[in-house]
Amino acid sequence: MSETVSSPSAGAAWQALAAHAAVIRGRHLRDLFAADESRGEGFAREAAGLYLDFAKQRVSAETLDLLLALARERGVEERRDAMFRGERINVTEGRPALHIALRLPRDRSLVVDGVDVVVEVHEVLDRMARFAAAVRDGSWTGYGGRPIRNVVNIGIGGSDLGPAMAYEALRHYSRRDMVFRFVSNVDGSDFAEATRDLDPAETLFVVASKTFTTLETMTNARTARAWTVGALGDEAAVGRHFVAVSTNLAEVAAFGIDPANAFGFWEWVGGRYSMCSAIGLSTMVAVGPEHFRELLAGFHAVDEHFREAPLRDNLPALMGLLAVWNTTFLGSDSIAVLPYDQYLRRFPAYLQQLAMESNGKSVRLDGERVDYPTGYVIWGEPGTNGQHSFYQLLHQGTRIVPCDLIGFCRSLNPLGGHHDLLFANVLAQAEALAFGKTAEQVRAEGTPEALVAHRVFEGNRPTTVLLADELTPAALGSLVALYEHSVFTQGAVWGIDSFDQWGVELGKQLAQRIAPELSGDVEAGAGHDSSTNALVRRYRARRRR
Numbered sequence: 001m002s003e004t005v006s007s008p009s010a011g012a013a014w015q016a017l018a019a020h021a022a023v024i025r026g027r028h029l030r031d032l033f034a035a036d037e038s039r040g041e042g043f044a045r046e047a048a049g050l051y052l053d054f055a056k057q058r059v060s061a062e063t064l065d066l067l068l069a070l071a072r073e074r075g076v077e078e079r080r081d082a083m084f085r086g087e088r089i090n091v092t093e094g095r096p097a098l099h100i101a102l103r104l105p106r107d108r109s110l111v112v113d114g115v116d117v118v119v120e121v122h123e124v125l126d127r128m129a130r131f132a133a134a135v136r137d138g139s140w141t142g143y144g145g146r147p148i149r150n151v152v153n154i155g156i157g158g159s160d161l162g163p164a165m166a167y168e169a170l171r172h173y174s175r176r177d178m179v180f181r182f183v184s185n186v187d188g189s190d191f192a193e194a195t196r197d198l199d200p201a202e203t204l205f206v207v208a209s210k211t212f213t214t215l216e217t218m219t220n221a222r223t224a225r226a227w228t229v230g231a232l233g234d235e236a237a238v239g240r241h242f243v244a245v246s247t248n249l250a251e252v253a254a255f256g257i258d259p260a261n262a263f264g265f266w267e268w269v270g271g272r273y274s275m276c277s278a279i280g281l282s283t284m285v286a287v288g289p290e291h292f293r294e295l296l297a298g299f300h301a302v303d304e305h306f307r308e309a310p311l312r313d314n315l316p317a318l319m320g321l322l323a324v325w326n327t328t329f330l331g332s333d334s335i336a337v338l339p340y341d342q343y344l345r346r347f348p349a350y351l352q353q354l355a356m357e358s359n360g361k362s363v364r365l366d367g368e369r370v371d372y373p374t375g376y377v378i379w380g381e382p383g384t385n386g387q388h389s390f391y392q393l394l395h396q397g398t399r400i401v402p403c404d405l406i407g408f409c410r411s412l413n414p415l416g417g418h419h420d421l422l423f424a425n426v427l428a429q430a431e432a433l434a435f436g437k438t439a440e441q442v443r444a445e446g447t448p449e450a451l452v453a454h455r456v457f458e459g460n461r462p463t464t465v466l467l468a469d470e471l472t473p474a475a476l477g478s479l480v481a482l483y484e485h486s487v488f489t490q491g492a493v494w495g496i497d498s499f500d501q502w503g504v505e506l507g508k509q510l511a512q513r514i515a516p517e518l519s520g521d522v523e524a525g526a527g528h529d530s531s532t533n534a535l536v537r538r539y540r541a542r543r544r545r
């Protein structure tokens with residue numbers, strides 16, 4: 001559809017939703033439930049092993065119809081189909097966004113610029129599988145012949161968060177006799193702490209970087225090389241202790257890593273969409289090639305669902321539309337993701353890059369500034385921990401924070417009554433946030449009048465409950481794909497490029513300029529604003545020499 005004529009906010013469905021938001025603001029979730037006994041089933045959908053209950057969102061049947069009309073008005077399905085065909089939907093970088101190709105089964109085909117990318121994808125997956133198997137069975141040895149016991153992934157952003165999140169999430173399936181660590185920060189403490197108890201003779205570094213030029217990753221990789229060579233006493237050790245994952249194989253070779261030990265991917269894989277590519281190598285070593293393929297199958301199941309299901313029953317499309325509804329139309333600034341599963345403790349951090357780097361944009365595809373709020377802040381912690389800290393604000397604060405509560409029906413670690421208690425909290429929180437507690441109810445409990453106002457819960461705070469049976473590799477894949485396509489849907493409605501990230505550039509450029517001023521290589525403390533100048537001078541006066 002044309003983006004050049006007028007703002008998306010001028011569309012008929014957009015305008016109708018804006019008017020409808022005023023109606024919904026006047027309706028409490030208590031009323032919406034009272035008006036429709038079947039709401040609990042009517043506002044729930046199921047696909048690919050995921051159950052999405054959005055009955056406790058602030059929506060009526062009319063809201064849903066209007067949101068679906070908005071999706072049609074904004075051409076969400078057309079844009080989705082263009083993504084799946086491999087069109088260059090990332091317009092500012094002139095690239096396709098084809099992460100869905102990373103999880104297509106071997107017997108499928110997707111031709112982009114005359115190349116069947118599925119063939120290439122499976123070639124790399126097969127090489128990864130052979131390598132992972134060799135590390136796992138001890139036939140890949142370190143310099144000196146000892147098997148690898150420790151795998152350290154060096155990467156940042158999409159080259160860290162996906163592997164780190166997936167390793168934590170799938171720890172249950174991982175090799176317990178091996179150690180997996182993730183180094184991302186240029187802060188030397190990250191590398192130092194990750195390696196302090198490791199034996200270099202048994203340690204493999206996976207240097208993961210799409211561009212292979214990222215400052216943090218290259219700095220850590222050089223430190224890792226010095227650490228390895230220093231301990232093992234021979235440059236040749238690099239060949240047994242370093243592998244690389246990148247689209248930039250020339251830079252990999254320049255760094256000194258044997259091209260035979262490099263696993264490639266393609267420019268059409270965005271960093272934050274890359275955990276199914278060779279960037280997942282450390283995940284595959286941890287959980288084994290079979291589990292990794294199950295993970296990919298879980299992603300693919302949701303890809304197919306997103307591509308084929310009518311919008312009304314389409315889980316990622318509905319989630320995306322609800323996020324637009326809550327933030328753009330009802331005015332929430334943030335959404336909390338609260339996984340009730342300890343293994344998903346890094347999932348909110350993973351989603352922060354996915355959602356905020358994708359949709360934190362103020363300019364439309366046609367270069368015009370948007371006249372509506374786009375990407376929201378996404379944050380969270382595993383339940384039940386958050387309940388004993390920030391949930392106070394969720395329940396009684398002045399801001400409405402819509403929440404996604406993620407739960408599993410079966411625990412991977414069934415211990416006494418733990419899991420029923422954990423799951424009870426998922427349901428209890430959603431119920432409390434939606435329905436609250438009235439002053440009458442508080443009084444009826446015998447609360448002194450002076451405290452009644454303090455103990456009232458207004459309720460009407462929207463939640464989505466997302467369930468899967470068990471945290472399997474496939475369930476994790478489906479869950480991540482669900483959020484990926486939800487983010488896609490939001491970006492399509494907002495008319496922005498969800499696949500670029502120009503906003504990370506300026507800080508990087510300035511750091512490159514400031515770094516030599518701090519180390520004393522160049523004259524410092526004058527070329528910036530007065531605040532930056534003073535901070536540079538203060539640092540220089542105090543830094544360790």
Ligand SMILES: O=P(O)(O)OC[C@H]1O[C@H](O)[C@H](O)[C@@H](O)[C@@H]1O
Nearest residue numbers: 157158159209210211214271504
């Ligand atoms: O994989 P790399 O090329 O090293 O990039 C790592 C990360 O850094 C960049 O600054 C981007 O903001 C991220 O999208 C990317 O995932």
